[in-house]
Amino acid sequence: MISTQQVVLLALQAVACASVLGYLGFNLLKAREEGQKYKLYSLRDRLLFLVASGQLQEGSLIFKVFYKALNASIAELKDVNIYSLVRASRRARKALENEKREALIGAINRSSADVQGWVGELTLVMMEIVLSNSLWLKILLVATKYCHDQLHSLRSRFSLSSSAYDTYRYFEGLHGSA
Numbered sequence: 001m002i003s004t005q006q007v008v009l010l011a012l013q014a015v016a017c018a019s020v021l022g023y024l025g026f027n028l029l030k031a032r033e034e035g036q037k038y039k040l041y042s043l044r045d046r047l048l049f050l051v052a053s054g055q056l057q058e059g060s061l062i063f064k065v066f067y068k069a070l071n072a073s074i075a076e077l078k079d080v081n082i083y084s085l086v087r088a089s090r091r092a093r094k095a096l097e098n099e100k101r102e103a104l105i106g107a108i109n110r111s112s113a114d115v116q117g118w119v120g121e122l123t124l125v126m127m128e129i130v131l132s133n134s135l136w137l138k139i140l141l142v143a144t145k146y147c148h149d150q151l152h153s154l155r156s157r158f159s160l161s162s163s164a165y166d167t168y169r170y171f172e173g174l175h176g177s178a
Contacts, residue, residue, distance in 0.1 A: 036129045037074060043122050044070045055114055061100075061107050062115065066122065073126070 047066060050056040056063055108119055131137060 039125050040070055040074045046118055050115055055112050061104050
């Protein structure tokens with residue numbers, strides 16, 4: 001038989017364990033957020049290095065747009081989810097329309113390989129941040145991959161049965177004509 005003291009001790013142990021796990025979970029999330037923020041700091045520093053090394057002009061459209069976007073992303077990193085991504089992409093689209101989107105794309109295409117590599121890395125880091133902060137996007141990607149795999153499986157079965165039927169018709173024609 002369990003005594004009242006044992007029940008109280010078990011309850012205290014459960015509360016202490018839940019508190020410790022909550023604290024560790026909170027710090028883990030905070031550390032992940034800080035890691036993402038430092039990736040953006042690193043990208044911003046590399047952008048400034050591209051300017052300092054003369055590979056990119058400080059007055060260029062690439063620098064202006066991406067420096068502003070990086071600073072805004074660093075400031076709003078706590079609230080990154082699928083909804084903030086949509087809001088941010090709408091704001092970015094407006095900003096790019098004001099800054100002439102085609103001019104930016106042309107400037108990126110005319111830039112050095114280092115600058116183009118930096119833009120590619122920025123895209124990957126931003127997608128990684130959005131993915132790690134959006135449960136719904138993860139679910140959507142897993143579901144999409146599952147559906148794609150199922151369609152691929154059906155296509156391969158159909159093509160196998162189609163080729164088997166074609167082979168059968170070929171040999172039937174050989175035996176029928178003999």
